[in-house]
Amino acid sequence: MTKHVRLKRQAIWSLLFFVLFGSLNFSPATQTPTAQAADSGWPADKLRGLNMPFRPTDGLVTTQNPPDFSWAHIAGASQYQLQVGRDASMAAPEFDVTLNVNYHNFPVTFDTGIWYWQVRYRTASGWSDWSTVREFRIDENAVPFPVPDLQGLISQVEAGHPRIWTNAEDLAAFRALRLEGKSKQIFDTLEASVIANLNKNVPNEPTFPYMNNEVPTSSAQFVEAQRVLRNYSEAALGLMVDSAFAYLITGNAAYGADAKSRLLKIASWNPFGSTKYEIQDQVHRAIAYRSAIVYDWIYELLSPTERQTVQNMIQTRTGTLIDKVLVQHAIPQNPYDSHGWTTMGYIAIISVALMHDLPEADDWFARTVPAYINILPPWGGEDGSWSQGTGYWQWSSSSNKELMDILLSAGVINLYDKAFSRNEGLYPLYMFPHGSPTGVFGNDAHYTPGAPSVTMLNRLAQMYQDVRLKWQAEAIGVPTTGLQEYFYGDADLGSRPPMDLPKGKWFETTGYVAMHSELYDPDRTSLYFRSSPYGSYSHVQAEQNSFIIHAFGEPLAVKSGYYDFYDSPHHRGFTKQTFSANAITFDGRRGQPIENIDADGAVLGFATHPDFDAVTGDASAAYKADLTKAMCHL
Known part of the structure; x- marks a missing residue:
C-alpha cells in the first residue's frame, strides 16, 4: 500500500469518525426559526414557535451586505432600538436606530469583517433588557444590498404606466422581443389564443353551492366545489390577462378592447359573493392582483369612470387581504404562513400597479414591500433552500418571482441581489434534479421536475449567467408556455453540466x-x-x-x-x-x-x-x- 493511499484512507476514516460521533460543522450557522441565544430578558414564548426569528443569527457569515435584521414582535411594544457595532461590548455602536417595526434593512453597506448587534423593545413599563449580543461576519466578496428607506422606495416607483414587467423607457425593446427566438414562440402562441377567443362572451360571475357552509369546509364535497370555482375563475382571468398582454406588446386596439371588457365584467363580480376570501382565498386574491396588472397594461384605454370602477373593486378586495394577512395574522410578526406570505406579495404587486392613482396604494406599499424585502425567504435563508420541500418550492418560487420582477421593472429594488436569490438555483440542482422520479419531502412531492422548474431555472440562469442552471433546464426538457417565459432566459448563454460541484x-x-x-x-x-x-x-x-x-x-x-x-x-x-x-x-x-x-x-x-x-x-x-x-x- 502506497503512502498516498494510506493517507487518503486515514483522511476518509477521520472524516467519518467526526461526522458519526461528533458534531462536525463545515459551514457557519445560518438562519433558522429557532432562537440562537438565551435572550433571557425577552418573553420565552417569543423565542420559539411561529414568531419572527432573530436575524442575522449568531455566527452567520453573510454574502449579503448588509444582511437582513429581524427579531420577535412584542405585543404592546411602541418602539424597538437596534444597535450594530464592531465591538462585542456594544459600548459605542456604529448604528443606533429606533423603529416601530420588528425588522430593518439598512440603506448603506457595511465594512467587511466581524460585526455585533442587539435589540430591545419599549412598552408602557419602559425599555426591556437588551437581547443577547449576536455576532456576524460580512464576507469580503459579499454583494451589496442597501435598501432605501420607505420614502426612497416609493419615490423610485415609475410615475407612469406601464410599470409591470416593463416601463415607458424599456417598452420598445420589450415589444421587440416578440420578433425572434423563444419570445416569438411564446407570443405567437398567446396571440393565436387571444384571436381565437376575441368573440367569446365574457364569463358571468361564478356560483358556489355551499355559500352558507352547508357541508363542512374540510369535506371532499366542499374542496371539489372550490376546485371547480378556481378553475372557472382562472380561465376567466387568464383570457383577460392574455388579451391585455397582447395589447401591451402590439398596441392592437381589438386586443385592448377585449381586455377592457373582460376587466370591467370581472370588476362587477361581488367581492363578498362566491369569490369572497372565505370561500376560496386564492380566487379572491387572484382577481385583485391580476386585475391590477391588467389595469396597468391598458391604463390608457380606460376612461376616468372606468378607472374608478376598477380601483373600487381592487380596493375592496385588497382591504380584505390586508385584514387577513396583515392584521388578523400579521406576516411581519408571524411569517410562517404559506398562503399568507404569497398574499402579502400580491398586495405589494397591487400597490405598485395602482401607485400614484389610488391614495391607499401608498399605505399598502408601506405595509408590504419593506417587510417582503426583509423576510424573503420566510422558509429558508442565504443558502437558497426552501424548507417546505420541492413541491412547494416550485409554487412559492414562482409567486416570489412575480413580485421580484415587478419591483425590478418598476424601478424599486433588485431582489435578485439577495443572498437567498443568488443561491436558490442550488436547491433544485441538488434536491430536484432532472430525471427524479418524484420530488422529496412535504406536500406535492409527487411532482417530478417539469415546467415550473424549467421556468425558474431559466430565470435564475439568465439573472446570474449560470451555465449549470441553464443545462439543468435543458436536461429536464419540458416546454414552457407561461407569460413570464416571454422575457425569461438568455439565448446567448451557454450550458454546461455541474461537473465542478461536489456530489x-x-x-x-x-x-x-x-x-x-x-x-x-x-x-x-x-x-x-x-x-x-x-x-x-x-x-x-x-x-x-x-x-x-x-x-x-x-x-x-x-x-x-x-x-x-x-x-x-x-x-x-x-x-x-x-x-x-x-x-x-x-x-x-x-x-x-x-x-x-x-x-x-x-x-x-x-x-x-x-x-x-x-x-x-x-x-x-x-x-x-x-x-x-x-x-x-x-
Whole structure:
C-alpha cells in the first residue's frame, strides 16, 4: 500500500469518525426559526414557535451586505432600538436606530469583517433588557444590498404606466422581443389564443353551492366545489390577462378592447359573493392582483369612470387581504404562513400597479414591500433552500418571482441581489434534479421536475449567467408556455453540466442533505435526508431524520401517502404522520407530532468526499418527551 493511499484512507476514516460521533460543522450557522441565544430578558414564548426569528443569527457569515435584521414582535411594544457595532461590548455602536417595526434593512453597506448587534423593545413599563449580543461576519466578496428607506422606495416607483414587467423607457425593446427566438414562440402562441377567443362572451360571475357552509369546509364535497370555482375563475382571468398582454406588446386596439371588457365584467363580480376570501382565498386574491396588472397594461384605454370602477373593486378586495394577512395574522410578526406570505406579495404587486392613482396604494406599499424585502425567504435563508420541500418550492418560487420582477421593472429594488436569490438555483440542482422520479419531502412531492422548474431555472440562469442552471433546464426538457417565459432566459448563454460541484450538499438553513452518485446522470443513485429546524408545520410532515432513496430513475425508499387536499382524512391521518416516512416510530407507530413548528431536527455534521458522503441527524427534540434520544447516521 502506497503512502498516498494510506493517507487518503486515514483522511476518509477521520472524516467519518467526526461526522458519526461528533458534531462536525463545515459551514457557519445560518438562519433558522429557532432562537440562537438565551435572550433571557425577552418573553420565552417569543423565542420559539411561529414568531419572527432573530436575524442575522449568531455566527452567520453573510454574502449579503448588509444582511437582513429581524427579531420577535412584542405585543404592546411602541418602539424597538437596534444597535450594530464592531465591538462585542456594544459600548459605542456604529448604528443606533429606533423603529416601530420588528425588522430593518439598512440603506448603506457595511465594512467587511466581524460585526455585533442587539435589540430591545419599549412598552408602557419602559425599555426591556437588551437581547443577547449576536455576532456576524460580512464576507469580503459579499454583494451589496442597501435598501432605501420607505420614502426612497416609493419615490423610485415609475410615475407612469406601464410599470409591470416593463416601463415607458424599456417598452420598445420589450415589444421587440416578440420578433425572434423563444419570445416569438411564446407570443405567437398567446396571440393565436387571444384571436381565437376575441368573440367569446365574457364569463358571468361564478356560483358556489355551499355559500352558507352547508357541508363542512374540510369535506371532499366542499374542496371539489372550490376546485371547480378556481378553475372557472382562472380561465376567466387568464383570457383577460392574455388579451391585455397582447395589447401591451402590439398596441392592437381589438386586443385592448377585449381586455377592457373582460376587466370591467370581472370588476362587477361581488367581492363578498362566491369569490369572497372565505370561500376560496386564492380566487379572491387572484382577481385583485391580476386585475391590477391588467389595469396597468391598458391604463390608457380606460376612461376616468372606468378607472374608478376598477380601483373600487381592487380596493375592496385588497382591504380584505390586508385584514387577513396583515392584521388578523400579521406576516411581519408571524411569517410562517404559506398562503399568507404569497398574499402579502400580491398586495405589494397591487400597490405598485395602482401607485400614484389610488391614495391607499401608498399605505399598502408601506405595509408590504419593506417587510417582503426583509423576510424573503420566510422558509429558508442565504443558502437558497426552501424548507417546505420541492413541491412547494416550485409554487412559492414562482409567486416570489412575480413580485421580484415587478419591483425590478418598476424601478424599486433588485431582489435578485439577495443572498437567498443568488443561491436558490442550488436547491433544485441538488434536491430536484432532472430525471427524479418524484420530488422529496412535504406536500406535492409527487411532482417530478417539469415546467415550473424549467421556468425558474431559466430565470435564475439568465439573472446570474449560470451555465449549470441553464443545462439543468435543458436536461429536464419540458416546454414552457407561461407569460413570464416571454422575457425569461438568455439565448446567448451557454450550458454546461455541474461537473465542478461536489456530489453532495447540506443546506444548513433548512436541514436538508442531498447525496448523489453523479449530479449530471439521470440514472444516478440519490439519497435525500431531512433533519430540519422548521418542524412539521404547514406543508411539511412529521418526518425528522427521515430519508428517501432514488436510483436509476426509480423510487426505492419512498415517502408514502399522497396529498389529495390539505388536512383530508388521509392527509392528516397518514401522509403527515411519521409512520408514512422512513423514520423511527415506537409503541405501535407512535412518532413525532404533526403541525408543530417546534418539532425540530438538526444536522449535527455532514461530510462530502469523492468517495463517500456522510451525515448525522438528531431528531430528539421532535419526539418531545417521548424519546430521550433519536439519532441517525447515514
